[in-house]
Amino acid sequence: xxxxxxxxxxxxxDYAGDDLLAEYLESSKTxxxxxxxxxxxxxxxxxxxxxxxxxxxxxxxxxxxxxxNFTSRFQRKAKVSTNELDEFFKLSQEDFDTCNPIHWWxxxxxxxxxxxxxxxxxxxxxxxxxxxxxxxxxxxTVILGSAVAVERIFSGGRDTISxxxxxxxxxxxxxxxxxxxxxxxxxxxxxxxLRQ
Numbered sequence: 001x002x003x004x005x006x007x008x009x010x011x012x013x014d015y016a017g018d019d020l021l022a023e024y025l026e027s028s029k030t031x032x033x034x035x036x037x038x039x040x041x042x043x044x045x046x047x048x049x050x051x052x053x054x055x056x057x058x059x060x061x062x063x064x065x066x067x068x069n070f071t072s073r074f075q076r077k078a079k080v081s082t083n084e085l086d087e088f089f090k091l092s093q094e095d096f097d098t099c100n101p102i103h104w105w106x107x108x109x110x111x112x113x114x115x116x117x118x119x120x121x122x123x124x125x126x127x128x129x130x131x132x133x134x135x136x137x138x139x140x141t142v143i144l145g146s147a148v149a150v151e152r153i154f155s156g157g158r159d160t161i162s163x164x165x166x167x168x169x170x171x172x173x174x175x176x177x178x179x180x181x182x183x184x185x186x187x188x189x190x191x192x193x194l195r196q
Contacts, residue, residue, distance in 0.1 A: 001028065001029065001032055002032075002088070002101075002115075002118065002119040002122055002123070003101050003123075004091070004093070004094040004099060004101060004104045004105075005093065005094050005095070005096045005099050005101065006093070006096075007092070007093035008025075008029065008089050009089075010093060011025055012025060032085065033085060035118075036084075036085055036114075036115065036118055039118075040114045040115065040117055040118045041083075041084075041114055042114065043114055043117070044113045044114050044116075044117055084112045084113075084114055084115040085115060087111075087112070088112060088115060101119075101123060102123060105119045105120065105123070160173060160176050160177060160180065161173060
């Protein structure tokens with residue numbers, strides 16, 4: 001449901017003749033809303049720039065009243081609480097052949113600061129077509145996934161979590177796997193640069 005190339009309304013029309021699929025679509029949407037509200041809503045925000053008030057003219061000789069900055073109310077945007085999922089479902093469907101979902105979500109990270117993280121977590125599942133690593137390195141690496149990539153990840157996990165390292169915490173394993181992948185990508189880039 002978080003793929004911008006597939007619209008919710010389009011799926012609803014496709015499933016109109018099949019009650020079982022239509023019911024599954026609605027329950028999936030409800031589950032997505034609940035999961036988003038529980039784990040992602042209002043957890044991330046776009047960094048905002050502080051607005052400095054414009055100092056008014058001062059005169060030390062005459063008594064003065066407090067200066068009001070009448071333009072400050074126009075400089076600040078009112079913070080409106082919106083449900084990012086509702087806003088996402090209102091958007092039109094993107095072209096399937098030309099749209100890359102990861103790049104689409106990266107481009108709308110400021111528009112959907114919380115939903116971006118949910119989409120990233122769902123789209124980075126091995127075998128879901130695309131992987132992206134943003135934390136903890138804040139880099140954008142796009143790797144096309146496949147069944148072979150899933151096998152490679154599991155065998156790499158076996159190398160990382162051996163019998164002697166069976167007591168590693170999940171966070172440590174995650175960091176080790178990301179560092180290992182990052183080193184592999186850097187090595188591949190340097191080898192490609194040497195060949196040129």
